[in-house]
Structure formats: structure tokens, C-alpha cells
Amino acid sequence: MIYLDYQATTPLAPEAREAMLRWLGGPDSDTFGNPHSPHRMGRMAAAAVEAARENVAAMMPEGGRVIFTSGATEALNMVLLGTAGDVITFATEHAAVLDCAGAVEAQGRRFTVLPVLADGRADLDALRAAITPETGLVAIMAVNNEIGVIHPIEDAVAIARETGASVLVDAVQALGRLPLTPSRRHLAPDYIAVSAHKIHGPKGIGALWVAKGAQIEPLVHGGGQEARVRSGTLSPALCAGFGAACRLAAEGLEAQMFHVKHLANIARDLLADWQVNGSLDHRWPGNLxxxxxxxxxxxxxxxxxxxxxxxxxxCASGSGRPSHVLRAIRLSDAQAKSSIRLGFGRYTTEADIEAAAVMLNDAAREQGF
Structure with missing residues (x-):
């Protein structure tokens, strides 16, 4: 089989799997301790968690803190529901953001969804027109999960700063693929949500990066193990796997970019009869x-x-509805329903792309296209 669905999930890196195995300890081991216990086994587990936290933090802007979560969905919800003021976001955001509208409005706050440009990038003019002193949060993704378009995050942060609003960035598709440190340090966002299984780590764990001074109220109560804003016993194995995946991604960031661009060029040549949805100039090349x-x-x-x-x-497969992202970039229902997404990355080979292109083209021709 040829796996070209890297935006949905990525293969677990051998290094991440190896890091996890030690902390899956059985009854005869000393590595199954609760990382929140004060005894020796607990302290060992806690040390593994903190080492992993440092590896995740190394992928983030300077300063701030990393809070482990069950995934990016939880991290996004924590900020959307745990901060004050009205919320502004964009029509191509993930359901983990858009589906919070009702819960935010139930708190007596406005939830405004802005359009994007025809190429899928955020409409900054619409943001300038919509933002008010009552806006508490602007939620914007770094890289779109469906069409790979890269949003102008620093420009959005600059606009938010003018009224004192905070910025939440869904960086699920950017972590390990693009640098998250801004070119202008003062334009770092206030919150960044990420997920491990998108960068060859395990499923079931993610993180929320919170800038120094940014505030958030707990979404779940019951112990406050994570910075007093997130309760629940952490899994040292999942944390270790996430940390190893981040370390591996940081070490190979430039090499992966070169590899993925090379594969994208091959794919574009072999699939020349297909139309690309979204910006050609501002996109992660591993998403076609x-x-x-x-x-x-x-x-x-x-x-x-x-x-x-x-x-x-x-997340939306099987619904039968046209993609809300493709509709947001002005595609008709018919065009949206005739679209596919190919995602590739670290472990994809040239042979994978070439073989897949032959099969896709042959199958399309069988339909008369």
C-alpha cells in the first residue's frame, strides 16, 4: 500500500516508539510510576515527562510554557472556552475551532467567522474591519489541514495587538514542518495548539503552548496536574513519544522541507491534468x-x-457534505466533491509518488476524465 494521507496522521517514528517502550512498564519494571507521585518511581516518570516537555518547548517561540493535553482539539477548546472576550476566526478553520461557536456564545460572547480570500488565505482586511476593543481572541491556523495554505500569522497578530486581543494559533499542520518562531519576536501568538500524531508521534497526546503572561481558565477540574489549568494523570509513555518526535523533527526540519518539495514537484508534473485547490505560492508542499x-x-x-x-x-470524511474549506474558497459543490487530498512527508518515496500518480491518472481516465 502507498500511504498519502499525512494530514490525517503520520507513521510513528521508530525513535518515538523506542522512547515510549520504556515507560509502558509491566509489574516487574520500575517505569510504570505515576508522574505525579512523590516517591522514586514517580520522580523517574516525572523526569521523563519534563524531558519531553523541553523537547516540545524547543519547537515553540522563546519563553512561555508547554501544557500537555490529549490532543490539539482539547488545547483549542481550552483557550476558546477559557479566555474572555469575543472570538474572531476564519471560515476554513478546523471543526475543533468552528464547532466551539455554540459553547462560546453560551458564555455570552460573540463568535464571528470571517471569509478567506479565493486562494484560501485569511482575509486580513476583513479582520481589520471586524476586530473591536471587545474582541478577546483571534483564532487562526498556521497551515490549513485540507488545502495546505499557509496563513499570514504575524500580520494577524499585529492586527490583534492594535486592540489588545490575544491570538490562538492552530499549528497542528505546521509543527515539525515550518518554524513556529516568528521573524519578529514581538509578533509571537499567545497560544499555540499542536498534536503529536501529525509529526510521527503517538496518538492521544498534544500540547498547548502559552506565552508568558497569557491567562487561561481551567476547562477540566480535578487536580490541576498541568500548570493548574489541566487536570488528569499524564502518560509518561505518550509524553516521551511526543518529545522524541519533536526532537527528531527539529533535527531534520531543513532536510524534510527539501525532501517534501522534491516530492511535490514530481507529483505536480505527473498530475499535471489536475487543478490545485488553494494558493500555489503560500502552501505547505506536502499537501496537494x-x-x-x-x-x-x-x-x-x-x-x-x-x-x-x-x-x-x-475528521469530516463520511459526512457526505462538500468540504467547508473548499466551499470557503468559492468552489461549487460539484468542484468540491471532485477534489482529493494527497499528503506526503518524511517516509514517502519517489516511487510512492510515481506509482500513485499512475493509478490515479489511469482511474480518472477510466471515468472519461
Whole structure:
């Protein structure tokens, strides 16, 4: 099988798996301790958690703190529901942000969804027009999970700073792929949400980076183990796997970028008859969202069973509805439903791309396209 669904999840890195194994200790080991216990085994587990925290923090802007969570969805919810003031976000955000609208409004706060430009980038003019002194939070993703478009985060932060609003960045698709440290230090966001399984770490763990001085109220109560704002016993194994994945990503950031750009060039050449959805200039090259007018994507997926790709985000698959992201960039329902997403990365080979392109093109031609 050829795996081209890196935006949904990534293969677990051998280094991350190895880091996890030690902390999955059985009854005859000394590595199954609760990291919040004061005895020796607890302190050993806690040390593993803190080492992992340092590796995650190394991927973030300087300063601030890393709070481990169950994933980016929890991290995003923590900020959206744990801060004050009205919320502004964009139409192409992940459901983990957009589906918080009702809960935010139930708190008596406004939740405004702004349009994006035709290429998928955030409409900054719309943000300038919408933001007010009552705006407490601007939520914007770094890289879109469906079309790979990179948003102008620093410009959005600059606009938010004018009224004193905080900025929450969904960096799930950017972590380990693009630097999260801003070129202008004073334009770092206030909160960054990330997830381990998008960078070859384990599923079930993520993190929220909180800038120094930024405030957040607890979403879950019951112990406050994580900086008194997130309760629950941490898994040292998951933390260790996440930390190892971050360390590996930091060491290989430039090499991965070169590799993925090379693969993207091959894919674009071999799939030249497909139209790219979203910006061509501002995108993560490891995400190709392509369409072929009139194509039956369900049939295509059936005919190309050896290629693991997506008809949209994994979170929305099976809904039968056109992608809200593709609709937001002005595609018709028919165009959205004739689109596919190919995602590739560290472990993808040239042979994978070449073989997948042959199968996709042949299957499309069988449909008369």
C-alpha cells in the first residue's frame, strides 16, 4: 500500500516508539510510576515527562510554557472556552475551532467567522474591519489541514495587538514542518495548539503552548496536574513519544522541507491534468488538494485501493457534505466533491509518488476524465 494521507496522521517514528517502550512498564519494571507521585518511581516518570516537555518547548517561540493535553482539539477548546472576550476566526478553520461557536456564545460572547480570500488565505482586511476593543481572541491556523495554505500569522497578530486581543494559533499542520518562531519576536501568538500524531508521534497526546503572561481558565477540574489549568494523570509513555518526535523533527526540519518539495514537484508534473485547490505560492508542499472536474471521487477511491488518500479532512470524511474549506474558497459543490487530498512527508518515496500518480491518472481516465 502507498500511504498519502499525512494530514490525517503520520507513521510513528521508530525513535518515538523506542522512547515510549520504556515507560509502558509491566509489574516487574520500575517505569510504570505515576508522574505525579512523590516517591522514586514517580520522580523517574516525572523526569521523563519534563524531558519531553523541553523537547516540545524547543519547537515553540522563546519563553512561555508547554501544557500537555490529549490532543490539539482539547488545547483549542481550552483557550476558546477559557479566555474572555469575543472570538474572531476564519471560515476554513478546523471543526475543533468552528464547532466551539455554540459553547462560546453560551458564555455570552460573540463568535464571528470571517471569509478567506479565493486562494484560501485569511482575509486580513476583513479582520481589520471586524476586530473591536471587545474582541478577546483571534483564532487562526498556521497551515490549513485540507488545502495546505499557509496563513499570514504575524500580520494577524499585529492586527490583534492594535486592540489588545490575544491570538490562538492552530499549528497542528505546521509543527515539525515550518518554524513556529516568528521573524519578529514581538509578533509571537499567545497560544499555540499542536498534536503529536501529525509529526510521527503517538496518538492521544498534544500540547498547548502559552506565552508568558497569557491567562487561561481551567476547562477540566480535578487536580490541576498541568500548570493548574489541566487536570488528569499524564502518560509518561505518550509524553516521551511526543518529545522524541519533536526532537527528531527539529533535527531534520531543513532536510524534510527539501525532501517534501522534491516530492511535490514530481507529483505536480505527473498530475499535471489536475487543478490545485488553494494558493500555489503560500502552501505547505506536502499537501496537494487537487480536483478534476466531474470526477466521481468515491469511485476513484474504490479503483485506487492501494493508495491511501483522502477526499477531505479525516475528521469530516463520511459526512457526505462538500468540504467547508473548499466551499470557503468559492468552489461549487460539484468542484468540491471532485477534489482529493494527497499528503506526503518524511517516509514517502519517489516511487510512492510515481506509482500513485499512475493509478490515479489511469482511474480518472477510466471515468472519461
Amino acid at each position: 488538494n487537487l480536483r478534476r472536474e466531474g470526477l466521481d471521487v468515491a469511485r476513484l477511491m474504490s479503483d485506487c485501493r492501494q493508495v491511501m488518500f483522502s477526499a477531505g479532512s479525516a
